[in-house]
Amino acid sequence: MAEAMTALGGAATEGAIRVAEAPPTGMIALRADLSTRAVGKAVKEATGIALPRALRIETAKDRSVAWMAPDEVLVFCPWEKAAGLAADLSEGLGDTPHLVADMSSARALIDLSGPGWREVLAKGTPVDLAPGAFGPGDFRRTRLGQVAVAIWASGPERAHLICFRSVAGFVFDWLSMAAARDSLPGLWR
Amino acid sequence: MLQLECPVCGVLADETELVPGGEAHLQRAGPDSTDDAFADYLFTRANPRGVHFERWCHVYGCGKWFHAARDTATLEVFGTYSAQTTAPPDDIVAAIRARRPEWEGPA
Numbered sequence: 001m002a003e004a005m006t007a008l009g010g011a012a013t014e015g016a017i018r019v020a021e022a023p024p025t026g027m028i029a030l031r032a033d034l035s036t037r038a039v040g041k042a043v044k045e046a047t048g049i050a051l052p053r054a055l056r057i058e059t060a061k062d063r064s065v066a067w068m069a070p071d072e073v074l075v076f077c078p079w080e081k082a083a084g085l086a087a088d089l090s091e092g093l094g095d096t097p098h099l100v101a102d103m104s105s106a107r108a109l110i111d112l113s114g115p116g117w118r119e120v121l122a123k124g125t126p127v128d129l130a131p132g133a134f135g136p137g138d139f140r141r142t143r144l145g146q147v148a149v150a151i152w153a154s155g156p157e158r159a160h161l162i163c164f165r166s167v168a169g170f171v172f173d174w175l176s177m178a179a180a181r182d183s184l185p186g187l188w189r
Numbered sequence: 190m191l192q193l194e195c196p197v198c199g200v201l202a203d204e205t206e207l208v209p210g211g212e213a214h215l216q217r218a219g220p221d222s223t224d225d226a227f228a229d230y231l232f233t234r235a236n237p238r239g240v241h242f243e244r245w246c247h248v249y250g251c252g253k254w255f256h257a258a259r260d261t262a263t264l265e266v267f268g269t270y271s272a273q274t275t276a277p278p279d280d281i282v283a284a285i286r287a288r289r290p291e292w293e294g295p296a
């Protein structure tokens with residue numbers, strides 16, 4: 001099997017926060033009507049995670065399930081488990097109308113570490129990132145700079161950014177510049 | 190700055206997260222229609238100064254289409270509602286009448 005290559009080769013910069021591309025991560029797209037009982041059941045059986053509510057992400061062990069739309073979730077898992085998990089999901093869904101695809105190489109995953117992540121992202125997204133408005137377990141598709149991204153808050157000092165692979169370089173450079181030392185107002189510490 | 194609440198995901202979306210889809214509730218002129226009716230369907234739009242119904246897509250968010258009722262002159266938003274309807278629902282019409290008593294009603 002070919003060696004996994006992430007979009008940015010694990011690039012990282014240190015500024016007001018640390019911006020670092022995550023190691024290869026499994027990402028599975030599931031499209032199906034999330035309001036049907038069979039879909040929630042299949043996702044729970046394959047991942048061990050109940051379907052998240054709108055704008056949320058649920059995590060258990062090495063997996064997470066993120067709400068993308070009323071008919072789409074994105075499943076995160078270890079890189080080497082993605083193909084098997086995708087097959088499990090599809091099998092569990094059986095005759096229920098659905099699409100499951102291992103999209104691990106389609107997107108880039110960038111980790112943001114440090115208490116300033118809210119202020120870095122707030123420079124370029126319309127999302128209200130105040131601590132009371134967006135916190136751990138929240139997952140929001142939006143835009144950053146000029147491009148489509150998803151923001152995932154996993155802890156008070158940790159967030160993740162998901163973008164399409166084709167714009168990963170732009171997003172990484174944007175984040176690195178927005179995270180320049182001494183460039184944050186320090187409102188949300 | 191225009192903000193619309195996406196009725197699908199509940200996000201109060203900034204205009205930069207949305208893409209406009211033009212006038213709402215158009216009736217398609219089908220194969221049996223006259224050329225004039227079909228041309229009207231394709232090209233003629235209401236473009237009012239005041240109450241207007243539009244289609245919008247939450248393209249940078251949940252990706253779904255919805256409807257919005259707003260005032261094109263003041264940018265006041267009366268409400269947003271499902272894309273799966275061919276006419277504005279009663280609560281939206283009532284919200285507009287409350288704010289614009291002189292409004293003549295949906296076309």
Ligand SMILES: [Zn+2]
Nearest residue numbers: 195198247251
């Ligand atoms: Zn939405």
